[in-house]
Amino acid sequence: MSDEENDIVLSELDDEELVQQMMDDLYDGLKEEIEEGTNILLERGWQPYDVLTKALVAGMTIVGHDFRDGILFVPEVLLAANAMKAGMFILKPLLAETGAPTIGRMVVGTVKGDIHDIGKNLVSMMMEGAGFEVVDLGINCDVEKYIGALDEEKPDILGMSALLTTTMPYMKVVIDELVAQGRRDEFIVLVGGAPLNEEFGKAIGADAYCRDAAVAVETAKEFMARKHNQARA
Amino acid sequence: MSTDALTKLLSEKDWLMADGATGTTLFNMGLTSGDAPEMWNVDHPDRIRALYQGPVDAGSDIFLTNTFGGNASRLKLHDAQNRVGELNRIAAELGREVADASGRTVVVAGSMGPTGEIMEPMGPLSFDGAVEMFHEQADALKAGGADVLWVETISSDDEFKAAARAAELADMPWCGTMSFDTAGRTMMGFTSADLAKLVETLPNPPIAFGANCGVGASDLLRTVLGFQAAGSTLPRIAKGNAGIPKYVHGHIHYDGTPELMADYAVLARDCGATIIGGCCGTTTEHLVQMRKALETRPRGETPTLDAISEALGGFSSASDGTDDKGPAPRERKGRRRRS
Numbered sequence: 001m002s003d004e005e006n007d008i009v010l011s012e013l014d015d016e017e018l019v020q021q022m023m024d025d026l027y028d029g030l031k032e033e034i035e036e037g038t039n040i041l042l043e044r045g046w047q048p049y050d051v052l053t054k055a056l057v058a059g060m061t062i063v064g065h066d067f068r069d070g071i072l073f074v075p076e077v078l079l080a081a082n083a084m085k086a087g088m089f090i091l092k093p094l095l096a097e098t099g100a101p102t103i104g105r106m107v108v109g110t111v112k113g114d115i116h117d118i119g120k121n122l123v124s125m126m127m128e129g130a131g132f133e134v135v136d137l138g139i140n141c142d143v144e145k146y147i148g149a150l151d152e153e154k155p156d157i158l159g160m161s162a163l164l165t166t167t168m169p170y171m172k173v174v175i176d177e178l179v180a181q182g183r184r185d186e187f188i189v190l191v192g193g194a195p196l197n198e199e200f201g202k203a204i205g206a207d208a209y210c211r212d213a214a215v216a217v218e219t220a221k222e223f224m225a226r227k228h229n230q231a232r233a
Numbered sequence: 234m235s236t237d238a239l240t241k242l243l244s245e246k247d248w249l250m251a252d253g254a255t256g257t258t259l260f261n262m263g264l265t266s267g268d269a270p271e272m273w274n275v276d277h278p279d280r281i282r283a284l285y286q287g288p289v290d291a292g293s294d295i296f297l298t299n300t301f302g303g304n305a306s307r308l309k310l311h312d313a314q315n316r317v318g319e320l321n322r323i324a325a326e327l328g329r330e331v332a333d334a335s336g337r338t339v340v341v342a343g344s345m346g347p348t349g350e351i352m353e354p355m356g357p358l359s360f361d362g363a364v365e366m367f368h369e370q371a372d373a374l375k376a377g378g379a380d381v382l383w384v385e386t387i388s389s390d391d392e393f394k395a396a397a398r399a400a401e402l403a404d405m406p407w408c409g410t411m412s413f414d415t416a417g418r419t420m421m422g423f424t425s426a427d428l429a430k431l432v433e434t435l436p437n438p439p440i441a442f443g444a445n446c447g448v449g450a451s452d453l454l455r456t457v458l459g460f461q462a463a464g465s466t467l468p469r470i471a472k473g474n475a476g477i478p479k480y481v482h483g484h485i486h487y488d489g490t491p492e493l494m495a496d497y498a499v500l501a502r503d504c505g506a507t508i509i510g511g512c513c514g515t516t517t518e519h520l521v522q523m524r525k526a527l528e529t530r531p532r533g534e535t536p537t538l539d540a541i542s543e544a545l546g547g548f549s550s551a552s553d554g555t556d557d558k559g560p561a562p563r564e565r566k567g568r569r570r571r572s
Contacts, residue, residue: 027563066560070417070560071562072422073418076422078351078355112267113269113311115307117349118356165256165478165513168478169480194412200479203479204480
């Protein structure tokens with residue numbers, strides 16, 4: 001079916017319309033359109049950091065809210081995150097050159113015995129989309145792997161994920177090790193995964209349980225703001 | 234073709250009781266978090282026999298084998314991807330042994346959980362790849378003497394179809410349930426009505442289909458009501474969790490009491506479920522009370538959502554995506570050409 005009159009030529013849009021369109025395209029997971037839009041904004045002299053925050057992050061925030069509210073589900077969010085990643089791929093080297101600020105650093109991984117990384121990957125992508133630097137340890141992470149990464153990466157946040165009731169108690173093993181080393185307070189510990197809940201998060205000594213990737217981003221931002229306020233005080 | 238044990242039981246009785254939790258029970262026997270439960274089929278066969286014996290003694294008509302994570306993708310994590318045949322076959326053999334010694338017909342259902350991977354085009358797993366993994370597992374469960382295959386906790390329709398195809402290739406009768414844990418849908422956005430529709434279109438429909446795990450007992454029953462509202466004619470399965478997981482004294486405890494699960498079982502039957510069991514947190518003690526309630530309490534009218542939440546607690550979301558009461562999709566300009 002020909003639909004050409006409805007087709008949009010991104011380069012003909014003014015900045016404001018283009019950013020609006022990019023948000024729609026992110027929502028629809030249109031990777032090539034996001035790449036094109038990102039390049040157009042850069043050609044027009046936009047700072048890489050502005051493209052990131054005003055187009056990509058702003059667009060992913062909408063996706064995140066609709067995911068949180070049960071309007072979008074995993075397939076749509078994965079497509080959106082993939083499109084965002086394509087835009088990020090263009091921006092990353094430029095951001096490094098211009099020394100753009102990151103709002104925080106996170107180490108994230110799925111716990112030992114657990115192969116499930118769908119939710120964890122979403123968290124990783126949404127956090128990047130929100131401007132965090134993320135080091136993803138992958139699946140099946142034992143306590144040594146987590147602690148090693150904390151030593152090496154010195155993140156603000158440790159994120160742990162589990163999908164199985166048989167693996168979720170392992171989060172406590174990691175937290176207990178941090179407590180034993182007297183380093184628990186150095187990190188914000190966020191946990192998530194389908195069988196978890198807030199009470200479980202509290203019981204094992206995490207800072208917060210995050211119901212989904214969108215909530216993880218919001219929670220991480222809150223904790224980072226608190227951390228900065230404390231540092232200033 | 235001779236009639237399988239499950240079809241036979243379904244023709245004789247108007248409801249059947251399935252089993253409870255596998256993971257919870259194995260933890261109570263000393264399984265360590267992070268270890269693969271399937272290894273115990275070989276390393277601790279006595280504990281697996283005891284796992285199966287629990288529901289048999291509690292009066293279950295069906296129990297699931299300890300093979301939930303027994304596909305190559307999941308076992309790879311424990312470097313046991315080459316042991317799919319052995320671990321699944323032995324799990325089914327142990328089940329056969331326990332079932333045959335029970336003195337009545339007890340169905341050995343070969344549990345097949347998700348691969349844990351996302352399917353194409355969103356993820357790396359192809360349809361054929363998923364079929365191959367499930368087929369390998371299905372053949373082994375069949376060789377060990379499983380009566381039926383029991384595909385469970387699936388969230389993606391493609392993965393469900395792949396498991397169905399594997400059952401067809403293995404020439405095995407099967408049942409299939411999905412986990413509706415995200416605002417009343419599966420995490421992939423699949424609704425109860427979608428599943429009811431999907432099973433009718435498969436070339437080899439399951440003997441029964443339904444829901445397992447998910448959030449709480451209330452949500453699960455809302456899903457089962459959704460199957461009924463969609464006009465489904467196949468027998469439906471309800472296998473809900475015994476409440477919500479809590480961390481008590483170093484282990485996971487589910488807060489649903491045996492009394493609550495007894496109420497749940499009777500309500501599940503009133504919601505149109507024919508096969509009723511529990512999932513995470515459901516112990517033998519729960520099953521005994523469920524059986525008793527199903528045997529002694531009369532059938533009732535189809536409960537309203539209010540009646541369910543009054544008896545079992547509130548729902549996790551206002552809508553499950555099968556009515557128009559859910560959150561509205563975002564207003565779009567919609568000028569972009571859509572494929």
